[in-house]
Amino acid sequence: MSALLKLEPLTKTAFAPFGDVIATDDNDWFPINNGTTRRYHNLGQVQVLGADGQAGISLATGGAFQFPLSIRMLERHPLGSQAWIPVNDTPFIVVVAPNGANNCPDESGIRAFYAAGHQGVNYHTGTWHHPLLTLSVPGNFIVVDRIGSTPNCDECDLSHPLQVDGSYLPGIGLTPATGVRLPVTRRPDDHNKRRQNP
Amino acid sequence: MSALLKLEPLTKTAFAPFGDVIATDDNDWFPINNGTTRRYHNLGQVQVLGADGQAGISLATGGAFQFPLSIRMLERHPLGSQAWIPVNDTPFIVVVAPNGANNCPDESGIRAFYAAGHQGVNYHTGTWHHPLLTLSVPGNFIVVDRIGSTPNCDECDLSHPLQVDGSYLPGIGLTPATGVRLPVTRRPDDHNKRRQNP
Numbered sequence: 426m427s428a429l430l431k432l433e434p435l436t437k438t439a440f441a442p443f444g445d446v447i448a449t450d451d452n453d454w455f456p457i458n459n460g461t462t463r464r465y466h467n468l469g470q471v472q473v474l475g476a477d478g479q480a481g482i483s484l485a486t487g488g489a490f491q492f493p494l495s496i497r498m499l500e501r502h503p504l505g506s507q508a509w510i511p512v513n514d515t516p517f518i519v520v521v522a523p524n525g526a527n528n529c530p531d532e533s534g535i536r537a538f539y540a541a542g543h544q545g546v547n548y549h550t551g552t553w554h555h556p557l558l559t560l561s562v563p564g565n566f567i568v569v570d571r572i573g574s575t576p577n578c579d580e581c582d583l584s585h586p587l588q589v590d591g592s593y594l595p596g597i598g599l600t601p602a603t604g605v606r607l608p609v610t611r612r613p614d615d616h617n618k619r620r621q622n623p
Numbered sequence: 624m625s626a627l628l629k630l631e632p633l634t635k636t637a638f639a640p641f642g643d644v645i646a647t648d649d650n651d652w653f654p655i656n657n658g659t660t661r662r663y664h665n666l667g668q669v670q671v672l673g674a675d676g677q678a679g680i681s682l683a684t685g686g687a688f689q690f691p692l693s694i695r696m697l698e699r700h701p702l703g704s705q706a707w708i709p710v711n712d713t714p715f716i717v718v719v720a721p722n723g724a725n726n727c728p729d730e731s732g733i734r735a736f737y738a739a740g741h742q743g744v745n746y747h748t749g750t751w752h753h754p755l756l757t758l759s760v761p762g763n764f765i766v767v768d769r770i771g772s773t774p775n776c777d778e779c780d781l782s783h784p785l786q787v788d789g790s791y792l793p794g795i796g797l798t799p800a801t802g803v804r805l806p807v808t809r810r811p812d813d814h815n816k817r818r819q820n821p
């Protein structure tokens with residue numbers, strides 16, 4: 426039986442230790458383009474470290490997951506920020522943790538947030554986070570992160586798996602299935618992952 | 624009577640002299656996140672020049688325009704790329720030009736593209752382009768561009784206005800109204816614009 430991870434609403438304040446929330450929400454804006462466009466300015470800063478790195482824009486399609494979600498590992502990108510912003514109003518679950526001993530997540534500080542379809546996140550450099558967990562339907566995302574040849578993904582398995590059951594927020598139903606995969610052909614990831622624990 | 628600007632489909636090849644098309648379309652992908660996510664990698668490169676600049680992620684809401692569109696000026700950002708990616712499947716019109724004499728657009732080379740709702744663009748550094756022209760309904764966009772204090776927007780009026788009537792692509796209807804503005808309060812733009820011609 427996995428320990429339960431309580432789901433929180435994704436707000437700028439609550440998420441500040443881990444990254445930025447990319448959403449209009451209650452953010453200020455100013456007009457551009459002779460008054461025909463509202464600009465919600467600089468909601469997330471793109472961080473790029475290392476001589477061989479440059480920021481790039483990618484797209485991603487995430488397979489649909491359903492509650493309960495099992496959280497067994499987290500990853501981080503030590504050389505740059507990484508933004509995930511849905512383009513078809515797809516909610517997703519964001520699991521993050523502060524850094525702990527041995528350069529693995531501090532498991533006592535793991536938190537889970539419900540990102541509504543109009544909200545994206547920008548993980549700051551080095552923030553431990555779970556890979557994409559799109560809810561219910563496959564989701565298309567804009568990804569903004571560091572492109573470069575230096576390895577930029579650390580992974581740590583958790584000592585004890587956690588479970589997000591989705592029962593803590595109004596309007597999120599509890600459904601039985603989990604982990605619906607896209608039919609993908611296996612090819613190596615580009616990240617040259619480094620596993621922190623064996 | 625304005626000269627007519629013929630509308631073209633937005634393809635990677637046709638748009639290459641001006642920037643990147645951000646879309647899955649027929650682009651290659653590879654699996655990440657243990658096979659649960661498809662990544663369409665590095666579709667647009669974020670360019671940032673100048674010591675005070677950093678890439679940032681903003682959101683924007685563009686007021687709805689309708690055909691015929693009148694094109695009277697273009698702008699460019701000399702210190703960085705600028706990406707506009709719709710998040711609610713909103714088509715928009717992209718008008719671009721090569722650089723010409725006196726650091727204003729080469730008006731003989733102006734082109735207009737129809738960006739379908741699933742397509743975004745990333746203007747390369749210095750590409751002359753028209754401000755956002757969302758079609759028919761207001762559109763929400765993710766913007767990735769240079770954030771910094773150095774002026775980064777040049778504007779040029781065209782010697783002769785051009786008109787995009789929307790009649791050149793199948794499925795794009797010709798509607799009479801034009802220029803529906805959002806109710807915005809006027810405040811200064813952040814760009815410290817430099818007008819190239821008086």
